[in-house]
Amino acid sequence: MPFSSDEDRNFPVSKFESMLKTNDVYFFDADDFENIIHHYLDTGKVALAKKAIQIGLGQHTSSTNLKLLQIEVLIFENRFDVAEKMLDELAALETSNEEIYIQRANIYSKRDKHEMAIRFLREALAYTSDNADIYSLIGMEYLFLDKYAEARDCFIKCLDEDPEDYSALYNVIYCFDFLEDHDGAISYLNSYLEYNPYSEVGWHQAGKQYFQKKMLKEALAAFDFAIISDDTFVGAYLEKGKVLEKMGRYGEAIENYELTLRLDDPTSFAYLRMGKCYEKLGNDNEAKKYYYKTVHEDPLLDKGWIAITDFYLKQLNYQKAKYYINKALHIDSENITYWKRSAEINRELHLYEEADISYQKTIELGNYELDTWTSWCDILIKIGEYENAVHVLLQALEFYPKEALLEYRISGLYFLLTDPLKGQQHLKRALAENFDQHAVIKELFPVVFRSKTVKSIITDFKKASI
Template sequence: MEFSPNNNELPLTKFESMLKTNHVLFFDSEEFENIIHYYLDLGKIALAKKAIKLGLDQHPTSTNLKLFKVEVYVFENKLEEADVMLNELYNLEPHNEEIYIQKANILSKRDQHEDAIDLLKKAIDLSQDDASDLYSLIGMEYLFLDKFEDAKDNFIKCLESDLEDYSALYNMVYCFEFLEQHQEAIDYLNIYIDKNPYSEVAWHQLGKQYVALKRHKKAIAAFDFAIISDDTFVGAYIEKGKVLEKLKRFEEAIECYTTSLTLDDPTSFALLRIGHCYEKLGNQELAVQYYYKTVHEDPLLDKGWVAITKFYNKQRNFQKSLHYINKAINIDSENVKYWKLYAQINHRLNHLEEAERGFKKTLELGNYELNTWLTRCDILIEIDEPEAAIYNLLQAMEFYPENAEIEYRLAGLYHVTNETEKASFHLKNALLYNPDYIFIIEELFPETYKSSFLKKALKPKE
């Protein structure tokens, strides 16, 4: 039973009026059930509890009202109280399926998912009505257990009973995707669409499966059918736009993203993608306009600030790039790509201390590319931090053993710090790994290159 607060004849209005006075009015138990259900659906737990109390005062033997009380206990994590009440109800009505459902809910909360599934299966046996909701609950329990095949099977059973259960449809597709069964998902969705041909959700999900298999033309056709089924379906326009981008059909992609903006509040994602498309088309002015619109719409969208950073980077306006990458880092300070970009921009601006800090942070966040270690080393050499440079390279050797570029740098660094024996050891290794890289010594350590130390090492043995 649905309620509309504007209709004074409905029990909800009568109930809410009663709460404002000291007069207790009578409702039959079914009216109380509908009122409680309404409040629970809205998440108004306090009002639901008031309705349960008044309902049980007037109908103390009502099993359904007691089950609502159990539901609230479970919601509030009062599992012991819920258990006691369910046991009492079970003694009275051992064949009531709702008792099994609530008991399963408690077991699920206690991470006893297998036991919860057993009870839900018993509830199905007892059910006199459509069991689609029960299959959906079993599917969720299997998801908790990471048993995706079993979960998928139960969501399919749910859809066989209720084609309109889109929550089950999404969960079923999630299982297919996790199992990387994209073709199987396509096969099932086509069967589903035969039964429900105007389901925009199914067409949308079908398109996403085609995208996963890189069957882009099929994906576009599916998204088009989703739009035909519901021409206000923003998600279909967005997904179609993404595929068109992959096919380098940027004007059409812009059209899709623009349409999505007219159907709902502007999304930063669509604005950002429009900017990227204009940049690909060579329209720099419109590209940067949309990048700025993106961050105006969502100032906390780090990807928007990064897009502006990269835009000015390509324009070689490094000062502006630095300004905007700082904004991105302030939003997501643990993003290794942002720190690497920060380091590279500072390096181009010859802000060596800041560049070194950026590369160090990049390494700390797990970017162990050889070039990151080497560039940081070269900066440390340039700012006269040989000990730090040596330590940096010794760390790099753990990831890149027997690397000539590392060995030549260590040879030079140990030579300038007067550790000749270590310098000789690493120079010998470097020459063994790749003698052609001797220019590293010449470029980074010109004094060492001219020294007798190097000449002696390079002198052919008689």
């Protein structure tokens, strides 16, 4: 079978696979084997990579690069002892091969011995012609150690070697963000942009930092420069839209979001933001249209369903709000926010049993906010489930042990359950925690509030605190 490199850009791979199918034996030079092996490793075909290594070393028994690729596979398979033995053999022959140090570092990294990995990577710097790659690996090891300042400095060295290494730039900003050093990030980006004034990614990252610091004019200017550098940069238009929203310039924000729809596939984020802008402008029909597009584009985006639900809640259209939150729950029945909205809507519709179920589900899924507990309790009070309400509040006290709003409710419930001793105990605790909130008793338990015992306790406490 004739082969021509003009017929197939992946000619060595095609030739190798043909050899495997026909059981013929073809000769490849060592570089071809390296390319074949890299191809299989990059595409996740480890078994074929191992086959190519085996045949390659059969034809080129002394090839260091092929042995290093074999070591790489061994490390991938966690066969560290075999890999280390091979590295020792190679190191005895080639003391200045940087890849030997890199692979030793790889082994230590996979064993979670990141300091040792860094030591070997720093040794590799003495022999490499590509400092940027080594500094990037060192930076990643520092990230494993949660040493963000050291990692940042390594990624900055990568950028010193290659200013267009945007992966390194993102890592630098990630470190600044983790360190909550937005001023440092801005300072670095300004110096970076001084030498790389047409870096759209640099301007984009600067804009995000300014936005974090609520420096909206500066953020807007940075995103404009990102767009000047690359007028197809969708991310810059999206971020510019967010800034314009914050500035109350909703019409201009919409224009930027619309541009992203023309430049690339539609995104649920753009649709959602456009809906929010139209709602702010009082254009309810357009707002609804884009909220519907949001959930159609991405039915799993909870912010889209919440936006539609809240839209109808603001209009006091509880039936519509209930319809959409139920659709959302049908898609994701484990979403805490959905259940909490469901509880609020059912409460407004006086569907207290359904509200009870929704609040219970909200708590079961891990929402322990104070207002969730108190709202659930108030629903149970409305349906006369006093003992259940006490049980709920005692659970809540485990999370908020000194919360007066809980103590007042427990007190009122115990009085209703004809357990005045416990009622008095919890009332006194509540008064001690926050006397000013005692109106809760009057609001939720008017009969209890009018009792002589309760009025006397409140009056005595007030006199004692003067």
